[in-house]
Amino acid sequence: MLSNRLKNVVSEVNKGNLIADIGTDHGYVPIYLVKNSIAQKAIAADISKGSCDKAQTNITLYGLNDKIDVRCGNGLEIIKDTEIVDTIIISGMGGLLTIDVLESNKKAVNNVKQLILQPQRDIEKVRAYLHNINYKIINEEMLIEAGKYYTIINAIKGIDEEYSEIEYYFGKFLLNKKSAVLKQFIDHEYKKINIVLENISSNAIENADERIAQLKHLKALYEEGLKCL
Template identity: 35%
Template sequence: MNEIKLSKRLKAVADYVDNGARLADIGSDHAYLPTYLMQKAVINFAVAGEVVKGPFEIAKNHVSEAYLSDRIQVRLANGLGAIENTDKIDTIVIAGMGGILISEILEAGKEKLSHVKRLILQPNNHEESLRQWLVNHQFVIKNEEILLEAGKFYEIIVAEPLSKLMTEPSAKPSVSLSADSMASASRIELSLNDLTFGPFLSKEKSIIFQQKWQKELNTLNKIIARLPEEQVEKRQEVLNQIARIEEVLR
């Protein structure tokens, strides 16, 4: 099988997987991510979990064609049910789903997270709900990235359990992060703005971040222009959203 070529989105996700990781890719689809990481000799072992029979069969075929069936286990299972204790998984990727669904998957399988060192999550929406779940379950956001691919904005959230960070005081933060970003993201409690815009993303304010929120601002301005004056509560809600976005873009 030829070397896997990942989409820009999945390549960005792959870049957060540490060398020597034992990976679970939940909702793996065609198992492209674990196959790519194994071909690059980044990971030692992987589970590719898929809940739908069709993609599960395709993933199995792809892994077999790459002669990696001994090192990538493709399993038909719901969420973290694909992970077994003997797998000794330390890194979990869940990418390409809604933030609420990712939160539900983590919640339903949270007993599988006790030995996990890193979560690499790529929600397609409702990022604030996912960040809130992480905060509620003692995960610290260590890094974030926003990218644009095929006209869609994608956010990547990298989180690690607070317990791991407490036992590794010498662990070095990413050198690209400012002191303010680290101070913001290393707290368990996040402000409403941090939950919505991301503790790292809102500090870095990249061009793509600005494009995403300017687009959202344009949408909200169109909504407020159409809302009748008598819908006082709804208008105030939208105006509050507009004010928050304008503030973060300043």
């Protein structure tokens, strides 16, 4: 039922009374968590009515209508003021959208014990945002599936020490673990940066100097990252 990516997501979830899966799609994550007694109850939420309908069908199929509540709505607005959610899961969204979702209900985020996030891009901004709202990153995992790279962030309430630029960019835990997947990702992106730099240097492109400076800074970060791995 679960892809390798989602298996890694659910493996980070602490046991709790109520979890909320935002952007649930088919509802597989809350179904797994409830069936395996990791969550007593769950909220399966999505902004898409089609996804909500698919999730409801699957939840009914597994006989979990009394334990999983499907809610169609925007972000964390679906969480009621009276509800205390133990874990919020947001996987498969862009990093900036992930931040917007967390901003949509600050009360819910302040009350939650754990955030499991799997942003698709702008991951360094998500890490910085977590620190800004007093969440401590306690683990990260990185995997490759169907040719795509995925990073999963596990964070709990607490004050974390500020990261260096390279730690925000690549993840302190992944660097410390000397993640083989992270190294593969950096190698891949480093080659792409060099190709782009060559093309910009040989073509008249508007604002080329500014873009070249950005890419050279990024290239230096990747080189520093590789040294750590």
